[in-house]
Amino acid sequence: MTNQTPPHFNCTAIIGIGLIGSSLALALRERGLANKIIGIDQDADVLARATALNLIDDAAPSLKAGVSDADLIIVATPVGVIGEIVVGLREHARDGAVIIDAGSVKGVVATAAATLPERLFFVPSHPVSGTEQSGPEAGFATLFEERWCILTPLERTDEAYRGAVDKVAAFWRAVGADVDIMDAEHHDLALAVTSHLPHLIAFTLVGAADDVESVAAGEVVKYSAGGFRDFTRIAASDPVMWRDVFLNNREAVLEVLGRFSEELAVMQRAIRWGDGKALHAAFARGQVLRHAIVEAGQETASPNFGRDVKSDEGPEQT
Amino acid sequence: MTNQTPPHFNCTAIIGIGLIGSSLALALRERGLANKIIGIDQDADVLARATALNLIDDAAPSLKAGVSDADLIIVATPVGVIGEIVVGLREHARDGAVIIDAGSVKGVVATAAATLPERLFFVPSHPVSGTEQSGPEAGFATLFEERWCILTPLERTDEAYRGAVDKVAAFWRAVGADVDIMDAEHHDLALAVTSHLPHLIAFTLVGAADDVESVAAGEVVKYSAGGFRDFTRIAASDPVMWRDVFLNNREAVLEVLGRFSEELAVMQRAIRWGDGKALHAAFARGQVLRHAIVEAGQETASPNFGRDVKSDEGPEQT
Numbered sequence: 118m119t120n121q122t123p124p125h126f127n128c129t130a131i132i133g134i135g136l137i138g139s140s141l142a143l144a145l146r147e148r149g150l151a152n153k154i155i156g157i158d159q160d161a162d163v164l165a166r167a168t169a170l171n172l173i174d175d176a177a178p179s180l181k182a183g184v185s186d187a188d189l190i191i192v193a194t195p196v197g198v199i200g201e202i203v204v205g206l207r208e209h210a211r212d213g214a215v216i217i218d219a220g221s222v223k224g225v226v227a228t229a230a231a232t233l234p235e236r237l238f239f240v241p242s243h244p245v246s247g248t249e250q251s252g253p254e255a256g257f258a259t260l261f262e263e264r265w266c267i268l269t270p271l272e273r274t275d276e277a278y279r280g281a282v283d284k285v286a287a288f289w290r291a292v293g294a295d296v297d298i299m300d301a302e303h304h305d306l307a308l309a310v311t312s313h314l315p316h317l318i319a320f321t322l323v324g325a326a327d328d329v330e331s332v333a334a335g336e337v338v339k340y341s342a343g344g345f346r347d348f349t350r351i352a353a354s355d356p357v358m359w360r361d362v363f364l365n366n367r368e369a370v371l372e373v374l375g376r377f378s379e380e381l382a383v384m385q386r387a388i389r390w391g392d393g394k395a396l397h398a399a400f401a402r403g404q405v406l407r408h409a410i411v412e413a414g415q416e417t418a419s420p421n422f423g424r425d426v427k428s429d430e431g432p433e434q435t
Numbered sequence: 436m437t438n439q440t441p442p443h444f445n446c447t448a449i450i451g452i453g454l455i456g457s458s459l460a461l462a463l464r465e466r467g468l469a470n471k472i473i474g475i476d477q478d479a480d481v482l483a484r485a486t487a488l489n490l491i492d493d494a495a496p497s498l499k500a501g502v503s504d505a506d507l508i509i510v511a512t513p514v515g516v517i518g519e520i521v522v523g524l525r526e527h528a529r530d531g532a533v534i535i536d537a538g539s540v541k542g543v544v545a546t547a548a549a550t551l552p553e554r555l556f557f558v559p560s561h562p563v564s565g566t567e568q569s570g571p572e573a574g575f576a577t578l579f580e581e582r583w584c585i586l587t588p589l590e591r592t593d594e595a596y597r598g599a600v601d602k603v604a605a606f607w608r609a610v611g612a613d614v615d616i617m618d619a620e621h622h623d624l625a626l627a628v629t630s631h632l633p634h635l636i637a638f639t640l641v642g643a644a645d646d647v648e649s650v651a652a653g654e655v656v657k658y659s660a661g662g663f664r665d666f667t668r669i670a671a672s673d674p675v676m677w678r679d680v681f682l683n684n685r686e687a688v689l690e691v692l693g694r695f696s697e698e699l700a701v702m703q704r705a706i707r708w709g710d711g712k713a714l715h716a717a718f719a720r721g722q723v724l725r726h727a728i729v730e731a732g733q734e735t736a737s738p739n740f741g742r743d744v745k746s747d748e749g750p751e752q753t
Contacts, residue, residue: 221661245658248738249725255738265657297657307650312661314643318636319662321702323721325632325695332625337724338731339583339615340563343539343630344637344669346734351662352721360714363706370706377643378699384639385692388681397678403641403670406655407567413656416664420566420573422740 123291124284126151126215130187132180132202134158134167135355136247137219138193139256142172144292147258157183167253180205187211189288192218196225197361203229203239210237215281217242217288221308221358222366223269223301230271238281243267243304244294245312249353262293263414267308269301309369313362314377317370319352320359441609442602443468444533448505450475450498450520452485453673454565455537456511457574460490462610465576475501485571498523505529507606510536514543515679521547521557528555533599535560535606539626539676540684541587541619548589556599561585561622562612563630567671580611581732585626587619627687631680632695635688637670638677 129151131138138156145151156173157180158164164176177183180202184190190210192202199218206216216239220226223241230239246264248255266289270282286296299307326337326345337345363370387395410416417423447469449456456474463469474491475498476482482494495501498520502508508528510520517536524534534557538544541559548557564582566573584607588600604614617625644655644663655663681688705713728734735741 245661247660250738259743264660267658303649306647307654307658308661310644310647310650311655311658311663315640315662315666317702317706318640318699319665320718320721321699322633322636322695323724324702324717325691325698326628326724327720328694328698329624329628329691331621332628334727336625337629338727338733340585340625340629341728341731341733342565342582343563343626344633345629346725346728347637347665347669348633349721349725349728349734350740351665352718353725354718354721356715356718356721359718360711363714364709364711367706367709371703373643373647374699374703374706376646377640378696380643380646381636381639381692381696384635384642385689388635388685388688388692391682391685393678393682396681397674399642400638400670400672400674400677402645403638403667403672403674406641406644407664407667407671409652409656410659410664410667413659415656415659416667417742419742420568422668422742424735424737424740424742425577 122287123148123150124287126189128153128155128186129189129191130155130157130177130184131173131191131193132157132183133192133194134163134172134253135193135251136255136260137244138191139167139170139172139253140258140260141191141193141292142167143256143258144261148291150288150291151189155183155187163253170253172253172256181209184209184214185211188214190214190216192216195355195358195361196220196222196365199226200229203233206237207233212236214238215240215284217285219244221312221362223267223304225365227269227271227301235273235275238278239271240282240285241269241271241301242285242289243269243308244289245308246294247354249350251355251358259293261289264294266294266296267304268296268298269304270298305366306369306372309366309373313366313370314373316351316354316359317363317374318377319348322348323352440605441466441468442605444470444507446471446473446504447507447509448473448475448495448502449491449509449511450501451510451512452476452481452490452571453511454569454573454578455562456509457485457488457490457571458576458578459509459511459610460485461574461576462579466609468606468609469507473501473505481571488571490571490574499527502527502532503529506532508532508534510534513673513676513679514538514540514683517544518547521551524555525551530554532556533558533602535603537562539630539680541585541622543683545587545589545619553591553593556596557589558600558603559587559589559619560603560607561587561626562607563626564612565672567668569673569676577611579607582612584612584614585622586614586616587622588616623684624687624690627684627691631684631688632691634669634672634677635681635692636695637666640666641670
C-alpha cells in the first residue's frame with residue numbers, strides 16, 4: 118500500500134467507454150502508464166467515437182477479441198453487467214492479468230470476482246468522483262485528482278494478490294486519487310450514505326416536482342435557482358448506472374433510507390408544530406458539515422459552487 | 436409592468452445588511468439608482484462592516500432614525516420580523532415611500548403590508564436568487580442578473596399603487612432581474628416546490644448522515660463527492676432565514692412534503708421489489724428537467740456546476 122512508483126502496463130483493455138472509461142484512457146495516456154489501450158464496448162458507435170477522440174489505439178467489439186493481450190483490464194461498465202463480464206474474463210484473460218472495476222457497489226463485485234481462478238487478480242475499486250455527464254466525450258484526465266478511490270480487496274492471502282493490490286493502489290495514485298482500503302460491506306453502507314441516498318433523494322424530488330398540478334413545469338424551471346436546480350445535477354446522471362446501483366445495494370440503501378425517513382418525519386412535525394427552536398438547531402448543522410467538506414478539499418468554497426463565474430475554461434460540453 | 440426606464444431614488448433605506456441587502460446596495464451604487472443609501476441593522480457590528488465596505492453612506496441603529504427620509508425602503512430581513520418592521524414603518528416612513536421586501540414567503544408579508552395606510556406603497560418582492568453565504572461581505576452586484584424576481588402586489592386598485600408596482604418592477608429589472616407577477620398564495624406553493632422543499636430535504640439529509648453510527652463523520656466528508664456534497668451547499672444557508680420560511684409557509688410546505696413522501700415510498704418499494712424498469716423510468720426524468728433548466732439560463736451547463744474549474748475570478752470569499 119505504500120508503493121509510490123507509478124505502475125506501467127504493456128496493454129490496457131478498457132471495457133465500457135463512458136465517463137469513467139474515457140477519463141481513465143486520457144489519464145493513462147497523459148501519464149504514460151500504458152503502451153497500448155484497447156477499447157471494448159457493445160456499442161459500435163461508442164467505439165467509433167472513442168477512436169475518433171483518440172482515446173484508444175484499437176477497438177474490439179467483444180471481450181474475447183479485446184482482452185487476451187491485456188495485462189491491465191479495466192471494467193468501467195454499469196454494475197449490473199460485471200457478473201457476466203467476469204465469466205468472460207475467466208475464459209479469455211491472460212495469466213497474471215490485473216483487473217479493476219469502477220463500480221459504485223462492491224459487494225456484488227466481490228462475489229463475482231471471487232469466482233475467478235488464482236491466475237487472475239481482480240482488485241475491486243471505486244473512484245468516488247464523476248460528473249452528471251456520460252459517454253466517451255464526457256471524460257477528462259483530471260477527474261480523479263484529489264478524490265478518494267476505495268479498494269475492497271478479495272479475501273485472498275497469496276503474496277501475488279497482495280502485490281496486485283499494491284499495484285492497483287499505485288495505479289489510482291498515479292492518476293491523482295487518494296486510496297482507501299476497506300471491506301466491501303462497509304463500503305456499500307458508507308457509499309449508501311454519501312452517494313446512493315443523495316441520488317435517490319434527488320431523483321425523487323424531480324419526480325415530486327412534477328406532481329403538484331397547480332404549479333406548472335415552466336415555473337419549476339424558472340424558479341429553480343431557489344434551490345431545486347442543485348438537485349437536478351445528480352438527477353441528470355446515467356439512469357442505467359443508477360438503476361444498477363439500487364438493484365445491487367438494496368439492503369444498505371433501504372437501511373439509510375429508513376434513517377432519512379425518520380429524520381424527515383421529525384422535521385415535518387417541527388414544521389407542523391411551529392417549533393422554531395428545533396428547526397434552527399437542525400438547520401445549523403449544515404454549515405459545520407459543509408465547512409468540513411470544503412476544508413477536506415472535496416468541495417469548492419466559492420458561493421453557488423462557483424457556477425455563476427463566467428468561464429470558458431471548463432471541460433468541453435457534449 | 437412595461438416601464439423600462441430605470442427608476443431613481445433620492446434616499447434608499449436598507450433594513451438588514453445581509454447577502455440580499457448588501458447585494459442590492461452594490462447594485463444600486465453600480466447602476467446609479469440612488470443618491471444616498473442608509474443602512475439599518477440591529478447589529479452594530481454589521482453596520483460597522485457595511486460602512487467599512489462602503490456599502491452604505493449612513494448607518495442607523497433604528498428604524499426611526501433611518502427611514503424618515505427614504506423614498507425607497509428595502510426590507511431585507513428574515514421573514515419572521517417583517518411584521519414588526521411594518522408596524523414601525525407605519526409610524527416612521529414618509530408619505531409616498533415605496534417599500535419592498537425580499538422574503539421567500541409572501542402570504543405573511545401581504546397580510547402585514549395590508550395594514551399600512553394608503554400613503555405607503557408596499558410591493559412584496561421575492562428575488563429568486565442567492566448563495567449559501569450570509570452577511571454584508573457576501574453581497575455582489577450581479578446576484579440578481581438573469582434571475583426571476585416575483586412580485587405579489589397587494590389588493591389595491593388605486594392608480595398610485597399601480598404606479599408603484601410599475602416602479603418596483605422597473606427597479607428589479609434595473610438590477611438585472613426578470614419580473615413575474617402572481618398572487619401570494621400561488622407564489623408560496625410554487626416556491627415550496629422549487630425552494631423550500633429542496634432546502635428542507637437538504638437539511639434533513641445532513642441530519643440523517645449523522646445518524647448511521649457505523650459510518651464515521653470523517654467518511655461522510657471524504658466520500659462526499661459521490662453526491663452528498665451537492666446537498667451541503669443549500670444546507671449551509673442561514674438557519675434563521677430558513678427557520679422563518681418554514682414557520683411562515685407551513686401549509687404549502689406540508690402539502691408538497693406529502694407529495695415528496697409518497698414519491699419516496701414508491702421509489703422505496705421499487706428498490707425493495709427489485710423493479711429495475713420502474714427505477715429506470717423514474718431516473719430518466721432528471722436529464723430532461725435539467726436540460727430545460729440549463730436552456731432557460733437558470734443553471735450552468737458545465738459538468739459538476741463547473742466547480743472543478745480552477746479560477747480566481749469568483750466573488751471574493753468571506
